[in-house]
Amino acid sequence: MLGNFTYSNPTRLHFGKDSLNALAEEIKNYGKNVMLVYGGGSIKKNGIYQKVVKILQDGGKNIVEDGGVMPNPTVEKLYEGAKIAKDNNVDLILAVGGGSVCDYSKAVSVSAYCEDDPWEKYFIRFEDVSCKIIPVGCVLTMVGTGSEMNGGSVITNHDQKLKIGHVFGDNVFPKFSVLNPEFTYTLPKYQMVAGIYDIMSHILEQYFSGTDDNTSDYIAEGLMKSLINSSLVAVKDPCNYEARSNIMWTATWALNTLIAKGKSTDWEVHMLGQSVGAYTDATHGMTLSAVSMAYYRHILPYGTQKFARFAVNVWGVSPEGKTAEQTAKEGLAAMESWMKSIGLVMNITDLGASEDMLDGITSGTFINEGGYKILTKEEVKQILKESL
Amino acid sequence: MLGNFTYSNPTRLHFGKDSLNALAEEIKNYGKNVMLVYGGGSIKKNGIYQKVVKILQDGGKNIVEDGGVMPNPTVEKLYEGAKIAKDNNVDLILAVGGGSVCDYSKAVSVSAYCEDDPWEKYFIRFEDVSCKIIPVGCVLTMVGTGSEMNGGSVITNHDQKLKIGHVFGDNVFPKFSVLNPEFTYTLPKYQMVAGIYDIMSHILEQYFSGTDDNTSDYIAEGLMKSLINSSLVAVKDPCNYEARSNIMWTATWALNTLIAKGKSTDWEVHMLGQSVGAYTDATHGMTLSAVSMAYYRHILPYGTQKFARFAVNVWGVSPEGKTAEQTAKEGLAAMESWMKSIGLVMNITDLGASEDMLDGITSGTFINEGGYKILTKEEVKQILKESL
Numbered sequence: 001m002l003g004n005f006t007y008s009n010p011t012r013l014h015f016g017k018d019s020l021n022a023l024a025e026e027i028k029n030y031g032k033n034v035m036l037v038y039g040g041g042s043i044k045k046n047g048i049y050q051k052v053v054k055i056l057q058d059g060g061k062n063i064v065e066d067g068g069v070m071p072n073p074t075v076e077k078l079y080e081g082a083k084i085a086k087d088n089n090v091d092l093i094l095a096v097g098g099g100s101v102c103d104y105s106k107a108v109s110v111s112a113y114c115e116d117d118p119w120e121k122y123f124i125r126f127e128d129v130s131c132k133i134i135p136v137g138c139v140l141t142m143v144g145t146g147s148e149m150n151g152g153s154v155i156t157n158h159d160q161k162l163k164i165g166h167v168f169g170d171n172v173f174p175k176f177s178v179l180n181p182e183f184t185y186t187l188p189k190y191q192m193v194a195g196i197y198d199i200m201s202h203i204l205e206q207y208f209s210g211t212d213d214n215t216s217d218y219i220a221e222g223l224m225k226s227l228i229n230s231s232l233v234a235v236k237d238p239c240n241y242e243a244r245s246n247i248m249w250t251a252t253w254a255l256n257t258l259i260a261k262g263k264s265t266d267w268e269v270h271m272l273g274q275s276v277g278a279y280t281d282a283t284h285g286m287t288l289s290a291v292s293m294a295y296y297r298h299i300l301p302y303g304t305q306k307f308a309r310f311a312v313n314v315w316g317v318s319p320e321g322k323t324a325e326q327t328a329k330e331g332l333a334a335m336e337s338w339m340k341s342i343g344l345v346m347n348i349t350d351l352g353a354s355e356d357m358l359d360g361i362t363s364g365t366f367i368n369e370g371g372y373k374i375l376t377k378e379e380v381k382q383i384l385k386e387s388l
Numbered sequence: 389m390l391g392n393f394t395y396s397n398p399t400r401l402h403f404g405k406d407s408l409n410a411l412a413e414e415i416k417n418y419g420k421n422v423m424l425v426y427g428g429g430s431i432k433k434n435g436i437y438q439k440v441v442k443i444l445q446d447g448g449k450n451i452v453e454d455g456g457v458m459p460n461p462t463v464e465k466l467y468e469g470a471k472i473a474k475d476n477n478v479d480l481i482l483a484v485g486g487g488s489v490c491d492y493s494k495a496v497s498v499s500a501y502c503e504d505d506p507w508e509k510y511f512i513r514f515e516d517v518s519c520k521i522i523p524v525g526c527v528l529t530m531v532g533t534g535s536e537m538n539g540g541s542v543i544t545n546h547d548q549k550l551k552i553g554h555v556f557g558d559n560v561f562p563k564f565s566v567l568n569p570e571f572t573y574t575l576p577k578y579q580m581v582a583g584i585y586d587i588m589s590h591i592l593e594q595y596f597s598g599t600d601d602n603t604s605d606y607i608a609e610g611l612m613k614s615l616i617n618s619s620l621v622a623v624k625d626p627c628n629y630e631a632r633s634n635i636m637w638t639a640t641w642a643l644n645t646l647i648a649k650g651k652s653t654d655w656e657v658h659m660l661g662q663s664v665g666a667y668t669d670a671t672h673g674m675t676l677s678a679v680s681m682a683y684y685r686h687i688l689p690y691g692t693q694k695f696a697r698f699a700v701n702v703w704g705v706s707p708e709g710k711t712a713e714q715t716a717k718e719g720l721a722a723m724e725s726w727m728k729s730i731g732l733v734m735n736i737t738d739l740g741a742s743e744d745m746l747d748g749i750t751s752g753t754f755i756n757e758g759g760y761k762i763l764t765k766e767e768v769k770q771i772l773k774e775s776l
Contacts, residue, residue: 001569001633004404009397015649016392181389215614215634219641222610226603233601245389246603249649253607261403261637 001262002212009256011149012176015249017241019180020051026137026176027059031091034061035084035134037105039069039097043141046186052096052139064088066108069097072156072163072281073104075119082111082118085134095138095174098195099145099284102138103153106172109134123155123164129172138177143184143248144195144285146202146255148177156278161364163278165270179252181245185238192238193343194285196231196247200224201269201288202254207310208296208303209264209371216259221313223250223259228314228338235342266371269295272383275364282351289344290351293336294386298379303372304328348387358384389650390600397644399537400564403637405629407568408439414525414564415447419479422449423472423522425493427457427485431529434574440484440527452476454496457485460544460551460669461492463507466499473500473522483526483562486583487533487672490526491541494560497522511543511552517560526565531572531636532583532673534590534643536565544666549752551666553658567640569633573626580626581731582673584619584635588612589657589676590642595698596684596691597652597759604647609701611638611647616702616726623730654759657683660771663752670739677732678739681724682774686767691760692716736775746772 014022027034034056043049056063066084069077085093085108095105111118113131121127138148145152151168184192207220227250233243253259272295273287280287300307308324311317311331319327336346345351353361362381367374375383402410415422422444431437444451454472457465473481473496483493499506501519509515526536534540539556572580595608615638621631641647660683661675668675688695696712699705699719707715724734733739741749750769755762763771 001403001637002630004402004406006400006402006410008400012394012396014392014394015389018392022394213614213617213630213634215611215618215637215641218610218614219607220610222606222608223603226601226606229601230603242390242601245650246601249389249603253603253646258641262633 001214001216003262005261007257007261008170009149009173010170010175011173011256013149013179013252014176015179017180017182019178020055020139022176023052023055023139023178024059027056027061027092029175030135032060032062033064033089033091035064035066035088035090035093037066037069037081037093037095037097037101037108039067039071039101041067042186043096048096048139048141048183052094056094064090069101069104071100071283072154072277073100073107075155075157078104078107078111078118078155081108082114085109085112090134093134093136095136096141098140098142099147102136102140102147102174103145103155105136105138106147106151106153106168106174107155109136110168110172119155119157122166123157126166129168133171136174138174139183140177140179140248141183142187142191142195143251144198146251148174148179149252149256152255154274161278161360163274165274179248181241181248184244184248189235189238189343191283193235194283194289195251196227196234196285196342197289197339197344198285199227199247199251199254201285201292203227203259205267205269206260206263206265208299208306209266211305214262216261216263220259223254224314226250231342264370266368268368268371268375271366271368272380275361276348276351276353278364279357279361280348280352286345286351287348289339290346290348291383291387292339293332293346294383296332298383299371299373300328300332306372307331348384353388355388389602389604391650393649395645395649396558397537397561398558398563399561399644401537401567401640402564403567405568405570407566408443408527410564411440411443411527411566412447415444415449415480417563418523420448420450421452421477421479423452423454423476423478423481425454425457425469425481425483425485425489425496427455427459427489429455430574431484436484436527436529436571440482444482452478457489457492459488459671460542460665461488461495463543463545466492466495466506466543469496470499470502470506473497478522481522481524483524484529486528486530487535490524490528490535490562491533491543493524493526494535494539494541494556494562495543497524498556498560507543507545510554511545514554517556521559524562526562527571528565528567528636529571530575530579530583531639532586534639536562536567537640537644540643542662549666549748551662553662567636569629569636572632572636577623577626577731579671581623582671583639584615584622584673584730585677585727585732586673587615587635587639587642589673589680591615591647593655593657594648594651594653596687596694597654599693602650604649604651608647611642612702614638619730652758654756654762656756656759656763659754659756660768663749664736664739664741666752667745667749668736668740674733674739675736677727678734678736679771679775680727681720681734682771684720686771687759687761688716688720694760695719736772741776743776
């Protein structure tokens with residue numbers, strides 16, 4: 001655990017089959033005006049919307065609705081939501097949905113009273129919040145982003161062909177989140193599997209850096225082993241509570257700042273995937289899976305020892321009689337087999353990307369320090385080409 | 389992750405070589421009167437006391453001192469501390485020391501305004517806090533108990549020959565803790581090693597229960613592997629920052645409620661160890677190591693599969709061609725070798741216990757549900773006898 005850092009995570013999590021019961025208590029801490037944020041309306045079909053509305057009504061709240069949040073929330077939607085929140089003097093933003101709905105709600109919470117253009121301030125200039133923040137609570141219905149216990153928020157600007165994430169401080173983290181694994185049962189398999197790889201990618205982005213001995217890496221390995229085991233159960237039996245609950249819990253701890261402590265990170269798979277997403281509007285987790293194998297095979301020579309450790313500790317590869325490079329490559333091959341077996345998209349062509357987009361996707365890919373290799377623009381394009 | 393639970397941990401952690409710098413900011417959140425709690429005075433020799441006092445003085449605080457907290461804080465000391473806190477209208481209790489100092493400070497924080505006898509209310513009747521709570525902050529100088537990020541507090545009553553822990557709610561958790569691994573360098577090796585086994589025992593107490601697939605167990609395995617690796621470095625090279633920092637971070641996450649989520653726990657090694665401690669006043673971690681092997685060999689037949697998993701995942705035992713029982717026993721043998729190699733006390737005789745105390749220690753041992761075997765009083769006595 002080299003370096004200095006602060007850990008602070010004030011989000012209160014209510015987990016389990018009965019966890020929605022906690023909402024009635026939680027809302028007592030806030031004023032009358034609740035902005036109810038959700039996506040395409042699936043929560044009306046599965047009855048979660050009705051349960052939430054009843055709890056809010058029984059608690060004497062005025063409900064201001066803001067539905068229709070898209071899978072990749074747009075900057076235009078953000079401007080609308082911020083206006084709704086301000087005009088209605090909202091006391092609590094309640095996000096009911098997946099990561100997009102939570103991300104969007106956090107963006108609204110810091111934009112309603114922002115005197116600047118929030119897109120420019122937060123997503124282009126990456127400035128801190130300097131205005132009043134509206135508290136956010138979440139009822140999670142889709143698993144993967146970890147948005148329920150962190151300050152992350154990703155917004156897409158289609159005009160500018162940019163999809164950018166800002167990581168806000170702990171004053172923007174959800175005050176509480178309700179995590180009921182059963183609420184994720186009705187999700188289509190494509191979305192479930194994309195979420196599983198989103199979790200895996202979050203862990204990998206933090207794991208693949210550094211050469212020191214760091215407790216965070218051991219925790220990361222444990223989380224990956226749990227995720228892999230449960231994913232194999234869940235793809236065959238989506239209503240297996242044990243598997244779905246482990247996946248939900250792993251998602252939260254994969255990206256709530258814990259396993260990044262003492263680590264540098266470059267988030268390069270996300271940089272690649274988000275740029276693919278800006279061009280294709282594809283499901284986030286699938287943009288990550290589609291570029292991962294080309295990316296990891298490309299950086300393996302720069303972090304061979306860590307990739308070999310990954311092979312042994314996560315995938316059970318025996319290192320006996322092998323070079324570190326051989327062990328490392330076997331680990332990536334094992335990961336690739338697992339990815340295919342659970343039904344992930346393995347190339348960006350299947351997501352709608354084509355060769356003529358590569359220059360644009362390349363130029364929209366941020367290049368960060370912190371991993372085993374700082375990519376050049378040429379390498380970015382080569383990785384994308386190998387991902388076609 | 390079966391069952392319903394809430395996770396909430398509001399403690400802010402400042403970690404690293406420069407982490408004491410955060411104290412100046414933290415104390416701004418509290419009023420003028422700070423009660424400075426510490427132990428036998430080693431913090432005056434290594435200069436931490438002087439640094440803390442300067443920060444408090446520069447921050448304009450009135451300091452009320454309460455030193456001399458003993459390794460097993462007594463109920464008489466608690467009564468004194470509670471009176472000091474109340475008489476001086478204390479706004480913040482700042483614990484500078486190890487787990488005993490933190491535990492004691494939390495006990496004082498809920499006892500100062502308690503209208504009942506706090507020993508009776510919290511440690512005999514296990515009642516919730518119903519009075520004003522004085523906020524606590526910690527500067528940690530000794531690692532093991534996890535007290536810096538949880539609600540635990542253990543108090544000893546010598547007259548009643550009882551050493552009892554109460555786990556308070558998150559409103560009693562320290563508001564902040566400063567974790568500087570370098571502050572632990574001057575600790576005698578005996579104390580360091582005792583702390584390492586205290587951490588290991590915390591993880592084991594939560595790990596050895598249940599037969600389900602639970603993410604908490606995977607995190608626990610990661611923490612144990614990190615701890616074992618770093619312990620082997622630290623016993624040879626106590627000033628190895630990497631090892632000491634990993635041990636410090638592992639200690640915090642071993643007992644801050646995370647790895648207990650979705651688990652039942654009986655804390656039976658602690659029940660045995662605490663009763664030994666009440667009779668011998670021995671160092672806490674050593675009372676745990678001294679009874680562990682006899683206890684785990686005794687319960688192995690009731691949780692063979694989990695002990696076999698422990699052997700494979702934590703100790704690298706190969707299960708090839710072996711029964712689960714054989715694998716499980718090899719795992720315990722590997723743990724025993726590690727315990728001896730780092731210099732732990734392996735029997736209670738060396739701690740001052742003798743055969744004539746066994747009836748008393750047995751009667752002071754609480755027997756809990758939640759593990760693989762609910763012990764009988766006869767089994768408790770047998771385990772203690774085998775630990776002589």
